[in-house]
Amino acid sequence: MFATGVTIVTARAASGELIGLTANSFNSVSLEPPLVLWSLARAAGSLPALSTGSHYAINILAADQKELAERFAARREDRWAGVAWIEGAGGAPLLTGAAAVFECFNRSRYEEGDHVIFVGEVERCSHRAGAAPLLFHGGRFYTEHPL
Known part of the structure; x- marks a missing residue:
């Protein structure tokens, strides 16, 4: 019963492979220094690359x-086919058209239960003016509506 925003966490593996996954477990931790967190299942295939890489980006979806949220949430051969992006800090892909992007140094990780909690130190951030956020609640996507 908790509505969340939707993000795609992106990184570049040491092999050069692009990594991307949809996550809604994103949260602000601290303003000074600027820290954010997100979590990933220990069983995720991308865990080794994300655990050892120096940087990742958190793309807040508009x-x-x-379609991007669904694409990066599904198991498929090439999630990146036709996806527009530019290179960010540490080689992490920044998705074109995102409502906001946090470029993070991979500061620390905590293993808790069946997930790993990642804490990133925000090195750069940007936003797209006027972009409405993509929201998720009860298994469905929504957008904002003022009350």
Whole structure:
């Protein structure tokens, strides 16, 4: 019963392979220093690359990026086919059109239960003015509506 925003966490593995996954377990931790967190299942195939890499990006999706959220949540051969992006800090891909992007240094990790909690130190951030966020609640996607 908790509505969340939707993110795609992106990174570049040591092999050069692009990594990307949809996550809604994103949260702010601290303003000074600027820290954010997100979590990933220990069984995820991308865990080794994300655990050892120096940087990743947290792309906050805009309402018009529902297809990207679904694409990066599904198991498929090439999630990156036709996806527009630019290179960010440490080689992490920054998704074109995201509502906001946090470029993070991979500061620390904590193993808790069946997940790993990643804490990233934000080195750079940007946002797309006027972009409505993509929201997720009860297994469905939504966008904002003022009350």
